[in-house]
Amino acid sequence: MTKVLVAGATGYLGRYIAHELQSRGYRVTVVVRNSAKLTAFEKAHFEVIEAEVTNPDSLAGCCDGVDVVISTVGITRQKDDLTYMDVDYQANLNLLQQAQQGGVKKFIYVSALNGEKLKHLKIFQAKEAFVDELKASGLGYCVIRPNGFFSDMAEIFHMAEKGRVYLFGDGTLKGNPIHGEDLAEYCVNAITASDQELNVGGPQTLTQNEIASIAFEALGTTPQITHIPDWCRVAICKILTTFTSSKFYGPFEFFLTVMGREMVAPQYGNRTLKEYYQGLNDKTPESAS
Template sequence: MAVQPLTVLVVGATGSIGRLVVAEAIARGHAVRALVRDVAKATQVLPADADFVAGDVTRPGTLPDAVAGADAIVLTLGSFGTGESSPETVDYAGVRNVLTAVTSLADPLPRVALMTSIGATTRSSGYGHLLEWKRRSERLVRASGLVYTIVRPGWFDMNGPDEHRMVFLQGDRRRSGGPADGRVARTDIARVLVAALTAPGAAGRTFEMVAEQGGMQGNLGPLFAALDQDPPGSLDAVRDEANMPLDAEPQRVRDDLDAVRARTAS
């Protein structure tokens, strides 16, 4: 069945996953809008078929024009770890700022695919600070009222050359903090993110993705459809461990969730 072409905004478009998402979406016949800080630099690493829009997720005023008219948004944000590019300012607040821009639009609102990480619910690993902010970004997406898919990939490009068969998991129980949790190719992550935008069975799902021996499935629809949907109104994914109580969260995080919910209800 032919897929209706979409206008897809890619946030994090020049990153190692984002640029592959841009290429995959174009290959699938979608019109791609790449959000970039520096258009001149972006043209050197992204396909010329993309439409470049200047903006920065840490500067909310630059985002309304970028999201206007988008049918779908793929969020592949990744911080450098410190300062103005910390997990809070980029991985979390960047998602918040995009959602704020989106929910100020008139209907129809875009569908969202958010990439976070396997182990996002871990509270004790060496990556805990980063993972906690990624988990908070997931909660914002679930609270937004938008149609969404949240993908938690394993370790990038540590899979073997014959390991491209996708396995989708739920419950986020692989928590070694290393490649033993699962590995997956960046190109396969991009394919799953783009496929999720049009697959009915991907709506409202959160899952971890890893690769096993074999080729990637030609049709990802059955994999999406076999997943359980996140409980309506829940901040966390289906079967996630309840180990981040809302009343223990920073006040600014709770305020953000209240603001997203208020916009959804209005």
């Protein structure tokens, strides 16, 4: 039976991947920083390694007997005074070195769409530096570059909850975000695929205006969308990168950049943004009362 190690298994995507692997009959080992974040089911069905991926000593031997590593390790929000290079690059490199020592056959790394084209952004400098290490490692590998997650699109839903969505430009730029469960299926499929680099997005390509309208539709309210001149987006990004540290501006630099370009990848999955937003609405205090 194939043994798969999942790094980042308590994160949004990593948790979906671990469960997808278990449902398909793989032996699953998870590397987590804090095992208290695991559910009783996960503790019962996964082999658990508690380690700090930024500390190579804590990972010693983690890949012994492992056939495939899937890493979703990366900073989504700055914390603990760590940089993108500390986590997206070095922590993944620590895992890669353990994979080499342990005789792992394949290393699957989840990056982000257009990373190879956006290396001027701090987050992608780190991610793509690791991709270069992975390609040179001698291991079988697959780099998966997904579009934005549905969970990222929750920000638009929360703006709609407050009565108005603000978009840069005219709102006609397109994207096809993907649900974590669909992406998890795709990542697990990559274990037996021969592809070395894959781009993937969700099943629907939508304009930013359409995404905002779907949020209002899920709430049952009239769409109220304000378009902010795109030069404001560029100016904000310039001010942040000039006057703040990369630890502060990194997430904003990424968000503001991708909001100003089309983000479309090959379509996969069947979960829709409308269903996701309806689920968020069902969880609001108003709908629960």
